[in-house]
Amino acid sequence: MSAISTSSSAGDAARTPERPKRRSFLRLLLRNRLAGLGLVVLAAIVAIAILAPILPLADPNATAPANRLLPPLSEGHLLGTDELGRDLLSRLVWGTRLSLFMGVAATLVAALLGSTIGLVAGYFGGRLDNALMRSIDMLMAFPYILLALAIVAVLGPGLLNALYAVAIVNIPFFARNIRGVTVGLSHKDFVEAARLSGMGHGRILVSEVLPNVMPVIVITMSTTVGWMILETAGLSFLGLGSQPPQADLGSILGEGRKVMLTAPHVTTIAGITIFLLVMSINLVGDGVRDALDPRLSAGALARPAPVTRIARAKNADDAAPPEGSPALAVRRLSTRFEVGERIYRAVNDVSFTIRRGECLGLVGESGSGKSVTALSLLGLVPSPPGVIRAGRVWREGEDVLSLSREKLRALRGGRVSYIFQDPLTTLHPLFTVGDQLVEAIRAHRPASHAEAWTQAVALLDRVRIPAAADRAEALPHELSGGMRQRVAIAMALANEPDLIIADEPTTALDVTVQAQILALLDELRRESGLALLFITHDFGVVSQLCDRVAVMYAGKIVEEGPTQAVLEAPAHPYTRLLIACVPILGSGKRALDAIPGLPPAVDRLPDGCAFAPRCPRATAACKEGEIPPVSVADRRSARCLYAGEVMRAATEGSAA
Amino acid sequence: MNASTAPILETSGLGKTFGGGRTLLGARKPQVHAVRDVTLAVAPGETLGVVGESGCGKSTLARMLVGLVPPTSGTIALDGQALTDAAKAGPRAFGRTIQYVFQDPTSALNPRKTIRQILEAPLIHLIEADAPARERRVAELMDIVSLRPEFLERYPHEFSGGQAQRIGIARALAAEPRIVVLDEPVSALDVSVQAQVLNLLSDLRTRLGLTYLFISHDLAVVEAIAERVAVMYFGRVVETGPVDEVFRAPRHPYTRLLLSSAPAIGARAEASDAPQAELPDPTRPPPGCAFAGRCPNVRDDCRTAPPPLVPMGRGRAAACLHPLPAEGADGPA
Ligand SMILES: Nc1ncnc2c1ncn2[C@@H]1O[C@H](COP(=O)(O)OP(=O)(O)O)[C@@H](O)[C@H]1O
Ligand code: SF4
Ligand code: SF4
Ligand SMILES: [Mg+2]
Numbered sequence: 001m002s003a004i005s006t007s008s009s010a011g012d013a014a015r016t017p018e019r020p021k022r023r024s025f026l027r028l029l030l031r032n033r034l035a036g037l038g039l040v041v042l043a044a045i046v047a048i049a050i051l052a053p054i055l056p057l058a059d060p061n062a063t064a065p066a067n068r069l070l071p072p073l074s075e076g077h078l079l080g081t082d083e084l085g086r087d088l089l090s091r092l093v094w095g096t097r098l099s100l101f102m103g104v105a106a107t108l109v110a111a112l113l114g115s116t117i118g119l120v121a122g123y124f125g126g127r128l129d130n131a132l133m134r135s136i137d138m139l140m141a142f143p144y145i146l147l148a149l150a151i152v153a154v155l156g157p158g159l160l161n162a163l164y165a166v167a168i169v170n171i172p173f174f175a176r177n178i179r180g181v182t183v184g185l186s187h188k189d190f191v192e193a194a195r196l197s198g199m200g201h202g203r204i205l206v207s208e209v210l211p212n213v214m215p216v217i218v219i220t221m222s223t224t225v226g227w228m229i230l231e232t233a234g235l236s237f238l239g240l241g242s243q244p245p246q247a248d249l250g251s252i253l254g255e256g257r258k259v260m261l262t263a264p265h266v267t268t269i270a271g272i273t274i275f276l277l278v279m280s281i282n283l284v285g286d287g288v289r290d291a292l293d294p295r296l297s298a299g300a301l302a303r304p305a306p307v308t309r310i311a312r313a314k315n316a317d318d319a320a321p322p323e324g325s326p327a328l329a330v331r332r333l334s335t336r337f338e339v340g341e342r343i344y345r346a347v348n349d350v351s352f353t354i355r356r357g358e359c360l361g362l363v364g365e366s367g368s369g370k371s372v373t374a375l376s377l378l379g380l381v382p383s384p385p386g387v388i389r390a391g392r393v394w395r396e397g398e399d400v401l402s403l404s405r406e407k408l409r410a411l412r413g414g415r416v417s418y419i420f421q422d423p424l425t426t427l428h429p430l431f432t433v434g435d436q437l438v439e440a441i442r443a444h445r446p447a448s449h450a451e452a453w454t455q456a457v458a459l460l461d462r463v464r465i466p467a468a469a470d471r472a473e474a475l476p477h478e479l480s481g482g483m484r485q486r487v488a489i490a491m492a493l494a495n496e497p498d499l500i501i502a503d504e505p506t507t508a509l510d511v512t513v514q515a516q517i518l519a520l521l522d523e524l525r526r527e528s529g530l531a532l533l534f535i536t537h538d539f540g541v542v543s544q545l546c547d548r549v550a551v552m553y554a555g556k557i558v559e560e561g562p563t564q565a566v567l568e569a570p571a572h573p574y575t576r577l578l579i580a581c582v583p584i585l586g587s588g589k590r591a592l593d594a595i596p597g598l599p600p601a602v603d604r605l606p607d608g609c610a611f612a613p614r615c616p617r618a619t620a621a622c623k624e625g626e627i628p629p630v631s632v633a634d635r636r637s638a639r640c641l642y643a644g645e646v647m648r649a650a651t652e653g654s655a656a
Numbered sequence: 657m658n659a660s661t662a663p664i665l666e667t668s669g670l671g672k673t674f675g676g677g678r679t680l681l682g683a684r685k686p687q688v689h690a691v692r693d694v695t696l697a698v699a700p701g702e703t704l705g706v707v708g709e710s711g712c713g714k715s716t717l718a719r720m721l722v723g724l725v726p727p728t729s730g731t732i733a734l735d736g737q738a739l740t741d742a743a744k745a746g747p748r749a750f751g752r753t754i755q756y757v758f759q760d761p762t763s764a765l766n767p768r769k770t771i772r773q774i775l776e777a778p779l780i781h782l783i784e785a786d787a788p789a790r791e792r793r794v795a796e797l798m799d800i801v802s803l804r805p806e807f808l809e810r811y812p813h814e815f816s817g818g819q820a821q822r823i824g825i826a827r828a829l830a831a832e833p834r835i836v837v838l839d840e841p842v843s844a845l846d847v848s849v850q851a852q853v854l855n856l857l858s859d860l861r862t863r864l865g866l867t868y869l870f871i872s873h874d875l876a877v878v879e880a881i882a883e884r885v886a887v888m889y890f891g892r893v894v895e896t897g898p899v900d901e902v903f904r905a906p907r908h909p910y911t912r913l914l915l916s917s918a919p920a921i922g923a924r925a926e927a928s929d930a931p932q933a934e935l936p937d938p939t940r941p942p943p944g945c946a947f948a949g950r951c952p953n954v955r956d957d958c959r960t961a962p963p964p965l966v967p968m969g970r971g972r973a974a975a976c977l978h979p980l981p982a983e984g985a986d987g988p989a
Contacts, residue, residue: 189764192724193774193827195747196756198781211768365846510709510873515917537847540919567921581851583876585918588900590880591858594851598816 035287041280049097058087060094061245069263082252082266083259091247092273098248099277102163102241103229109167110228111221114174119213121175122182123205133179136172144169148231152240159248162241166231174220181216185209215292222285226278233274249274307408308335308376309383310401312390321397327499327531328354328377328416333391335376338384344603346372348555350391351629356498359525359532361546361563363539363578365599369555370535374501377533378412395499414444417497421504423488427476433460433487434472440494459490464520482513489520496528503535518545539579543567548635551575554610555602557629559643561636571638571647574611609640617642662736663697664867665721665754665835670694670730672716675939686939690716692891694730695965698884700834703861703868705882705899707875707914711938713891714871718837721869723750734835751782755828759840761820765812771823772808778830797826800864801856818849822856829860835867842877854881875918879903884971887911890936890946893965897972905983907974909951945977953978 048055058077064085072080072088079088121132139147151165185191186209194204229249235241236250237257244251249270256266322329335347347369354360362370375381377393379401393400400411412418420426428436437456441447447455453472460468463486476484485505492500502521506514522545525532534546542549543563550560551572559572570576580593597614600606606613608623615622622641629637632647640646671694676687691713698704706714719725721732724747732739734753758764765774775794779785785793798805801822812820821841828836838857842850858881861868872878878885878899885902887895887910895908906912936942936949944959945951951958958977965975968982 189758189760190766192719193756193758193764193824194766194777195724196722196751197777197827198748198751198831199777200748203781208766208769212766365848511875511917511919512709512913514919518919538919540921543921544919578848579921582847582921583851583854583874583880585876585879585903585915585920588879589883591855592851592880594855595848596852598818598849 032287032290034283035290038280038283038287041276042284045096045277045280046100048093049100052093052097055093057090057093060086060090060247062086069259069266071263072265072269079269080263080265082255083263088266088269091252092249092269095247095249095252095270096273096277098242098246099229099233099250099274102159102166102232102248103225103281106163106166106170106228106232107221107225109163110170110224111174111217113167114171115178115213115217117171117175118178118180119182119205119209122179123186123201123209125183125186129179132175136175139168140172145231145234148235149238149240152235157240157243159242159246162232162235165235166228169231170224170228173224174217177216177220178213181213182209185212219289219292222288223282224285226281226285229281230274230278249277307379307383307405308381308386308388310379310388312388312401321399322353322394325356325396326353327356327358327395328533329394330373330377331392331394333373333376333393334389335372335381336387336389338387342603344601345555345605346386346602347376348602348605350552350555350557352550352557352560354499354531354533356531357525357529358548359534359546361542361549362533362535362552363537363542363549364552365537365578367599367602368552369602370552371503373552374418374503374533374535377501378416379408380412380418410444413440413491414495415497416499416501417492417495419485419488419492419500419502419505421507423481423484424476426488426491427484429476432473432475433479433490437472437487437491437494440491444495455494456490459493460487462493462524463487463490465490480513481509482516485509485513485517486520489517489524493524497530499531499533501533501535504537505534506541507536507538514541521545539567539582551578554600554605556610556639558611558640559638560629561633561638565633565636569647569650571632571636571643571650572611572640573615573617573642573646575638576646576650577614577616617646661699663733664700664735665696665698665869666733666736667694667696667721668731668733670696670717670720670732671728672713672720672725673728688938689891689941690938691720691727694893696886696893696896698835698867698869700867701861701865702884703870703882705878705885706869706871706888707873707878707885708888709873709914712888714888715839717888718756718839718869718871721750721837722754722756723747724756748782751778751833752831753833754835754837755831755833757821757824757828757836757838757841760844761817761824762812762815764824765820767812770809770811774812774823775808775827775830778827782831793830797830800829800860801826816849817845818853821845821853825853825856825860829864834865835869837869837871839871840873841870843872843874850877857881875903875914887914890938890941892946892962892975894947894976895972895974896965897968897970901970901972901983905980907968907972907979907982908947908976909953909980910947911974912980913950945975953980 064081067077067081067085068083070077070081072078074080077087077089079092082088082091117132117136121129148165148169151168152161155161155164191204191208194208232241233248233250233253236248237254239254242248242251247255253267253270253274256270260267331351333347333350334345337344337346350373352360362373364370372381376388377400381388388401400408403411427433434453434456437459438449438452441452441455457468457472460472465471465483465486471479476487479487506517509517518541521532524530536542546563548561549563549566550557551574552558553574559566559570559575566575567579570579577593577595581595583592595614600610600613606623608625609615609618609627612618612622627639627641629639630643631637632643670691671689672691674688674690675685694717696704706717708714716725720727734750739749772794775797776790779790779793794808795805798808803819803822815823841857842853845853854877860866870878870882882899884897885899886893887902887908889910895902895906895911902911903915906915936946942948942959944961945963948954948958955978963975963977965973967973968979
């Protein structure tokens with residue numbers, strides 16, 4: 001989705017960039033209730049552990065055989081004592097302190113070594129990467145607790161050795177995660193830009209790549225520290241970690257095990273403490289991961305509804321079905337994205353009609369609302385945050401937006417189909433194109449696989465794919481971009497639609513391939529009387545293919561009419577300027593007529609005409625009130641107070 | 657050739673092969689000849705446009721010129737001085753003379769750095785400017801690309817595409833290079849912003865006496881900004897010459913196909929008569945002319961060896977055995 005641009009009257013160059021409100025990390029974290037709970041518990045545990053030296057606790061290692069195995073709530077020993085008569089509360093607090101310290105230290109060591117390996121392997125790639133990652137794989141081939149045991153067996157038991165063992169065992173997690181991210185980053189242009197700025201590889205790794213990898217390191221740390229505490233505790237439990245009299249949670253548990261039958265409270269209390277500690281750390285860790293993951297903070301993982309939310313105000317003037325029986329008639333459609341307090345008016349009071357067999361071009365700059373318009377027609381805008389707030393989409397006397405879900409689903413890919421800019425969004429990478437066509441056919445009508453396959457091959461033939469029967473066996477990635485787009489067109493044709501909505505279907509293609517696809521669409525449309533809504537940012541393409549054109553700006557259609565008439569004598573200043581700033585082949589070397597400034601942000605539209613800040617003709621009247629479309633000729637209208645004059649000036653200009 | 661027209665940038669037989677070598681098991685890995693035998697010369701103050709379809713080697717050529725990709729064969733000379741060990745020198749050796757502007761303006765800016773840090777990097781590492789000199793130069797650069805100085809403390813995500821591309825241009829100009837390689841600098845921008853940036857670029861070229869190598873798939877954009885053009889197909893330059901002449905009367909059939917495919921206002925879509933065969937498989941290039949599979953003029957001799965780029969008069973050259981008729985001529989040459 002394109003970035004949301006901001007409004008300004010000055011040029012693009014002078015416009016003040018928007019400072020997006022960064023959602024505070026803590027707020028993101030606390031939004032997750034479990035993480036909040038974990039944080040409270042963890043904070044309490046950490047505070048107690050840190051304050052251990054100044055808390056009024058008994059000496060954890062002072063033995064008192066007379067007081068051995070006192071139950072909890074005994075006088076002077078809140079949690080009782082262990083088999084040597086040591087105060088359990090004090091031992092637990094000091095043990096937690098040690099376990100925490102061990103876990104954090106092991107995490108830091110693993111993060112430092114693992115991230116370094118991952119960064120170096122990912123950045124330099126090639127043989128170094130191969131060698132490093134193969135060794136990491138070897139490390140991972142062992143079950144990790146066995147590996148830790150083996151390491152301690154070699155190094156000998158002891159606190160520090162247990163720490164090393166746990167750290168080594170966890171290095172692969174860091175190395176793999178960090179390498180993955182680094183590989184992606186080191187192919188980014190900004191890394192090459194840093195090289196062009198004269199930086200060496202070491203400096204680039206530290207000052208360009210590392211800051212971008214840091215969030216991943218933090219996430220990996222926060223999600224592994226709990227396990228590392230558990231693993232060190234495990235080693236101590238087996239007597240391989242902390243050595244008596246010093247105790248961490250693991251060794252307290254281990255000691256308690258010996259007296260489990262006579263004094264179960266020792267193990268129970270130690271077990272509960274370990275559970276609380278690790279649980280709270282993991283809850284916080286998951287919370288940190290979710291809060292730092294940009295996809296989650298953008299709300300992208302909220303599952304979109306199958307149909308756009310429709311909450312339309314009662315509106316009298318769009319209620320009557322259109323005259324005649326057009327392929328599609330859109331009346332006063334408004335689609336908004338409602339994100340918190342912000343409302344993005346992506347599509348604002350849009351009306352147009354496509355007659356049967358007609359091709360309407362929808363032209364505009366990125367962010368003008370073309371795609372949202374196209375997706376709104378069959379309720380395909382993701383909700384949340386999308387909401388259709390007004391308008392009707394008429395087809396065969398019915399309002400599509402009032403149809404039941406089943407009818408809507410039957411319409412999609414049936415009588416109305418879509419073609420997108422990137423055919424890979426609609427093609428599954430692991431199935432042959434023939435199978436996918438069969439699937440598309442059988443989703444809408446009963447047919448045996450063999451019948452459907454014959455039709456699939458016929459469809460591929462129809463979109464002029466050479467050797468169609470062979471190509472049907474191909475996987476999407478085995479085809480070139482142009483061939484894939486032909487397959488996407490074949491999919492769109494599968495169920496004999498009468499309307500195809502094509503959203504920038506040729507933008508990603510080379511000009512020679514684009515010319516072929518445009519010619520194909522034009523032929524198909526004439527052959528089978530298809531209506532076409534063709535979305536593009538390119539007037540050249542519109543003039544090749546479309547009977548009529550609608551120009552969008554800031555969510556509104558600002559001008560609509562027959563292609564030739566609009567191109568020859570635009571009635572809206574925006575149309576005129578947009579046409580003028582496209583370089584035309586054959587006019588030689590020259591300065592271009594740029595439009596100053598940028599389109600406004602659709603969450604902060606100015607009053608009156610949205611184009612006024614950039615319009616050379618703007619007057620005070622332009623900045624007040626809604627500007628309705630005015631008819632300037634037969635089936636031609638424009639949303640401009642001076643549409644008639646603009647059009648007349650253009651006619652005279654071109655005649656002169 | 658006199659001193660004033662001695663080329664500032666020259667390549668000779670430049671080529672780049674990716675892949676190749678053997679796998680651990682000794683099998684040959686496929687080789688792709690991304691660029692083959694490119695010989696070009698750009699005069700100071702000139703803009704050379706490079707056009708061609710995706711995958712034809714434009715970007716690889718550009719990246720070799722700035723040292724991001726070491727060439728497999730051939731030489732590059734800047735200012736008459738051959739960069740003999742170009743393969744080892746890397747961008748640091750080139751950076752003060754030749755710089756690069758990326759296609760995608762936002763991905764070329766590190767999201768975690770302020771604009772000031774981004775602009776200072778070349779000043780620190782390429783020309784080792786001291787702090788006051790950097791301060792001055794950074795302010796000057798912002799002025800050159802018409803951005804307000806207070807933007808310096810902002811981060812890249814706060815800028816629109818057009819603004820980000822201005823920052824990319826400022827960074828390229830920081831160390832005062834004399835040549836700038838622009839790789840599709842306006843393709844990612846909206847048309848209205850595209851015109852703003854193109855105008856800025858031509859203005860800077862005159863003001864700072866720069867030389868451009870301007871890569872684009874859009875012929876109309878190249879026509880608006882360049883004096884000469886090189887058309888690339890399948891890794892080779894197939895036609896060069898003054899832009900207006902090449903576009904008015906192409907000699908290579910591929911150039912003509914490109915020109916007739918460009919969508920133009922007022923033209924209707926027509927089923928192109930060119931066969932729909934696509935680019936040849938780059939790992940198994942055909943022995944002769946790579947365009948033979950799509951060429952309406954193809955004859956038997958086209959399929960034997962790749963046709964060399966031969967002069968065709970008036971500063972023009974084309975790599976075709978049966979070129980299209982010259983302007984004014986009425987029969988096939
Ligand atoms: N999921 C979304 N959440 C918030 N805003 C969106 C979303 N999708 C689109 N928009 C906004 O809606 C407006 C119109 O976008 P779009 O229809 O994609 O424009 P176009 O297709 O003309 O480039 C833009 O301002 C865009 O940022
Ligand atoms: S209404 Fe006014 S500001 Fe808007 S396009 Fe027309 S003249 Fe320009
Ligand atoms: S050499 Fe032959 S095949 Fe190649 S472009 Fe010329 S005529 Fe066509
Ligand atoms: Mg779009």
